[in-house]
Amino acid sequence: MRSDTSPLGNDEARRFRPLSDWFVASGDAGVHVARIGATAERAVDLMHALTTHLDPAVDVVMTDVRSGMEWQGFDVPLPDLRDALGRLRFPLATYGGVEMTVFGPDDQLSLTPELLLVIYAHSDRWYFLLEGLGLAERAEAPMRVWTPSRSNLAPSPELASALAAAAARLGLRAGAPTSVR
Numbered sequence: 001m002r003s004d005t006s007p008l009g010n011d012e013a014r015r016f017r018p019l020s021d022w023f024v025a026s027g028d029a030g031v032h033v034a035r036i037g038a039t040a041e042r043a044v045d046l047m048h049a050l051t052t053h054l055d056p057a058v059d060v061v062m063t064d065v066r067s068g069m070e071w072q073g074f075d076v077p078l079p080d081l082r083d084a085l086g087r088l089r090f091p092l093a094t095y096g097g098v099e100m101t102v103f104g105p106d107d108q109l110s111l112t113p114e115l116l117l118v119i120y121a122h123s124d125r126w127y128f129l130l131e132g133l134g135l136a137e138r139a140e141a142p143m144r145v146w147t148p149s150r151s152n153l154a155p156s157p158e159l160a161s162a163l164a165a166a167a168a169r170l171g172l173r174a175g176a177p178t179s180v181r
Helices: 040-053 078-095 125-132 157-170
Strands: 022-028 031-037 057-064 069-077 098-103 107-111 117-121 136-138 173-175
Touching: 022 125, 031 040, 031 125, 040 078, 040 098, 040 107, 040 117, 040 125, 057 078, 057 157, 069 078, 069 157, 078 098, 078 157, 117 125, 125 136
Parallel strands: 022 136
Antiparallel strands: 022 031, 031 117, 057 069, 057 098, 069 173, 098 107, 107 117
């Protein structure tokens, strides 16, 4: 039943999911890109949930923007990565400021320091998965009203120790960042 006074109107799928969950699909030269916007908690949860669709072993790069510390690992078992991501969900969503990229030969999932999720892939299968998770496709991202500054992030000892523990559990190598992000 449609109510003219309801902003939800007749769209049942969005009744219990905030309208803030969206993705923008694009592609160029055989690479499909999905830029996903959601609340901080939802973005981290989506990263965790979507890793189930990756290969059994993945490569991982994790960069703490606050400290400039970067960890890398190759052929990390997917169940181990999912366990580590599960443990990092709360500190990542709370503090942000970490770029985490998980990739295989055909797919790459990246959580930005601003807690946006970006998927790069050789197929468009991710678009269907995102729609199945209740995200609405948009033609373009909504205009930002505020963008956090990476240079002014306050220190977070809780996040730093959680990242170090995750890196140790996954056997990632530590080092300085290889590029400016």
